[in-house]
Amino acid sequence: MDSLATARFRRFARAVTAEVGALDTSFLGRGRPLGAARVLNAIGAGRAEVGEIRAYLGLDSGLMSRLLRGLEEEGLVTTAPHPADARRRVASLTEAGRREFEAYEALSDARAVALLERASHADDLLRAMDRVALVLGQEAIAIQETDPTSEPARACLAAYYAELAARFAGGFDVALSCDPEAVDMVRPRGAFLIAVADGVPVGCVGLTGRGGPVAEIKRLWVDPAARGLGVAKRLMQAAESAARDLGIRTLRLDTNSALSEAMALYRRSGWVEIDRFNDDPYPDHFFEKAL
Structure with missing residues (x-):
């Protein structure tokens, strides 16, 4: 340096x-x-x-x-x-x-x-503060299971939907997607996990099940300030662990090619591309992983 x-x-x-x-x-x-x-x-x-x-x-x-x-x-x-x-x-x-x-x-x-x-650009300053705080405190970022209707979960999902709207060429409307029901993301069907840094949620992922051996990973999101710190990988590992606890043997997920970072993570983590398995208009890639 x-x-x-x-x-x-x-x-x-x-x-x-x-x-x-x-x-x-x-x-x-x-x-x-x-x-x-x-x-x-x-x-x-x-x-x-x-x-x-x-x-x-x-x-x-x-x-x-x-x-x-x-x-x-x-x-x-x-x-x-x-x-x-x-x-x-x-x-x-x-x-x-x-x-x-x-x-x-x-x-x-x-x-x-x-x-x-x-500050003349307060939002820019806050984003810089977020990044510094998360880099310095990355070892203290915790993964917690929570109710998908809780305030931290809703905050993560709102940020996730806003990011999809900005990144997808045609925007994003959650009402048109195959949005999972909250009841399917709580035990014994599934789970909802958030990443928390000193009390502030910085990421989430949902495990959506219906009581059988197959479940889906939904709504993986990480705050831009926390990216590059391994948070998404930890969230996915926690979701897989929860799935094993629930007796789930196969996981599936869908994604959009605009989310190149997510696709790279899935491929590095042993997920295999499969044929389309739903009629959601937004995803164009589909993956599966045996546990």
Whole structure:
């Protein structure tokens, strides 16, 4: 890598450090540094087990203990043995801690709004932020099974349909496609899986079954910012694993030649092209895989 690329990276790191207040002794003016504020935020956001918080924030055990002790001394956090395992500890916010968490949330939201209002191309800036966050946090992207009618699932599907409308020469109307029923994408018939990065959905895939040994893969989508990180491959592997759990022995899928990345993934993953098996007007390639 050339020296200019290194200089650009370091300039970016310095700008982010200054913007987020990483070196401030009083993050957002609340009297404590960023590390303590992040621990408080993690607990307020629902992470209770101390080991989970430490892993989420990438802290060593010594620093985690010091930060927790400081928050306890302020009367913002309490810790107690885990009810199922006394060797583990759980943390919770006090009433004062809840008020402090909410204050941080309001200030952080206001800072985000102010930054985006300064940008002449806020959408471009957000897309760049998405890409950086996902590349840096790719190891923490999790695959989760969810209800296909849940809000994260609907958000993924809406983005998927919008992308098809933009990429297909004649557009895309979900009402004209063979859209799977939600009931066919929940166990025991099928499953719906999403990829989640720090609480934000960045991909999805549906396993559509009808109780027999054959099922279909539907609606594979990955956020453009997360592409190239292996998310689609992981989603497909999770869908295949779910299919095996359900006793499904053969998977099928259809796709459109405009989705060249998807077709390449299927061929690399052992899928074999077969004849058309439905009357959906949009796909022009059909695949099958024996499990």
